[in-house]
Amino acid sequence: MAVSSVSNTAASDWAAQASSTAGASDRFLKLLVAQMKNQDPLNPMDNAQVTSQMAQIQTVSGIEKLNGTVAGLTSQFAQMQALQGASLVGRDxxxxxxxxxxxxxxxxxxxxxxxxxxxxxxxxxxxxxxxxxxxxxxxxxxxxxxxxxxxxxxxxxxxxxxxxxxxxxxxxxxxxxxxxxTVDAVTTSGTGFSLELARSGSVGYADVKAFN
CATH class of the missing domain: 2.60.40.4070 (Immunoglobulin-like)
Structure with missing residues (x-):
């Protein structure tokens, strides 16, 4: 009689720690199949356990997709700020x-x-x-x-x-x-931009208190 050689806990821990969506999905499925093949017939896996583990891998995938979307929006926002900042040149x-x-x-x-x-x-x-x-x-x-x-x-x-x-x-x-x-120029760096002022030098956009 075969006894499960891959524990439910190990599969759950692995799923929570996966850093690559594609690699995580592949490894998760292999572990899940191994568990089902080697499970104890007298103590089969509970459907709730399988569902829970599948939900974990979907959560990992969803979080990574969300992070990618947020990164894209952040980049677009920085570009919009830079364009708006260009209109400040010459202003007080x-x-x-x-x-x-x-x-x-x-x-x-x-x-x-x-x-x-x-x-x-x-x-x-x-x-x-x-x-x-x-x-x-x-x-x-x-x-x-x-x-x-x-x-x-x-x-x-x-x-x-x-x-x-x-x-x-x-x-x-x-x-x-x-x-x-007075704003002389605008410089971009990373996810934000700075203003080059005539007398104060480089100042972060967030440090501006008011526009004249």
Whole structure:
């Protein structure tokens, strides 16, 4: 009397770990046939066991097909993003940074508060880090804000920067400096793309806070 030489558990474990759809299907069928040929007549395989094992191999196949579909959609999405990004060349964007943008004698900058603040201070800094002007903006809500500063005869070549400090109840809160920059080019890499900015260099598309 022949006794099963291939265990149900071994076949199930193998099916769950298969990495190749074609190879997995072939090996699964061979194991299943071997089990049925060598099963104990007094203790035959249960139909539920066979169905369960077949469902496992179908699951492996389905997951691999789904992964392939998702990979294809990801690639197409990246291409669409790149095409959309090309239309940004020459446009202004708002990104994290503390370089003051000066146009027609007006210096502009911005900041983002993670929570409301009862006091916000903006300091204009020289290239060496010296404070050349201070603005008290008072209470501000959470979110993005901008400010203007009379820059006089200064230009972007002056290298002026700014620093933002916010407090709530005497405790310092989180404030992120934001600057305006111009998109010079778009570069693609992997599944995403980056913007080449005139002053900030390469910046990820996801880091852009706003478009002007």
């Amino acid at each position: 964007v708002i990104v994290p940074g503390n370089q003051l943008d000066i146009r027609e004698g007006v210096g502009q900058g911005g900041f983002e508060l993670s929570s409301a603040a009862d006091a916000v201070k903006v300091e204009i800094l020289s290239p060496s880090g010296q404070v050349v002007h201070t603005m008290q903006l008072g209470a501000q809500s959470a979110g993005m804000h901008s400010f203007d500063w009379d820059a006089g005869t200064a230009t972007n070549d002056s290298g002026l920067r700014f620093r933002v400090t916010s407090t709530l109840g005497g405790s310092t809160t989180s404030a992120t400096a934001l600057m305006r920059d």
